[in-house]
Amino acid sequence: MRLVAAIVAASCTVGVASGQDAIPQSLTGAKGDPARGRAMVANRQVGLCLLCHSGPFPEERFQGNLAPDLRGAGKRWSEGQLRLRIVDSARINPASIMPAYHRTEGLVRVAPAWRGKTILSGEQIEDVVAFLMTLKD
Ligand code: HEC
Numbered sequence: 001m002r003l004v005a006a007i008v009a010a011s012c013t014v015g016v017a018s019g020q021d022a023i024p025q026s027l028t029g030a031k032g033d034p035a036r037g038r039a040m041v042a043n044r045q046v047g048l049c050l051l052c053h054s055g056p057f058p059e060e061r062f063q064g065n066l067a068p069d070l071r072g073a074g075k076r077w078s079e080g081q082l083r084l085r086i087v088d089s090a091r092i093n094p095a096s097i098m099p100a101y102h103r104t105e106g107l108v109r110v111a112p113a114w115r116g117k118t119i120l121s122g123e124q125i126e127d128v129v130a131f132l133m134t135l136k137d
Contacts, residue, residue, distance in 0.1 A: 037131025
């Protein structure tokens with residue numbers, strides 16, 4: 001029973017109905033900071049994005065080739081579509097290897113210290129989304 005309550009509470013933090021293609025609202029109610037977002041995307045300890053993706057990061061020698069290049073992401077997708085893809089890419093592609101950066105429900109074998117926590121906070125998600133929106137070509 002307590003588990004069910006936890007799951008319901010967790011889903012409410014983000015509140016995406018299944019089948020939706022976007023999260024139109026900011027998770028924090030505020031706009032993110034693109035400079036902080038860029039730092040996170042390029043950082044191998046925080047975002048890990050470049051494990052799989054490549055992008056306009058001339059200072060990063062090692063970039064991934066398991067996922068689409070992030071160049072042009074802000075042209076291909078709306079802000080809400082990007083937000084959903086970072087929060088929980090499995091909503092778009094259930095077989096996705098991309099981590100759900102802001103989902104707490106439905107995860108298995110989570111170490112106790114991480115239970116109920118997300119990889120990135122709502123504020124960090126907004127920063128990453130703000131940065132991706134600057135990638136227009
Ligand atoms: C373990 C690999 C992996 C990591 C880490 C990862 N992604 Fe992804 N990402 C993917 C794959 C694979 C796709 C292609 C769609 C799918 O399979 O879900 C994708 C899709 C995307 C898309 C849509 C791409 C497009 O234009 O079609 C964006 C934007 C994105 N990721 C951003 C990020 C950001 C930002 C991070 C870091 C916070 C990140 N990803 C971390 C694997 C990854």
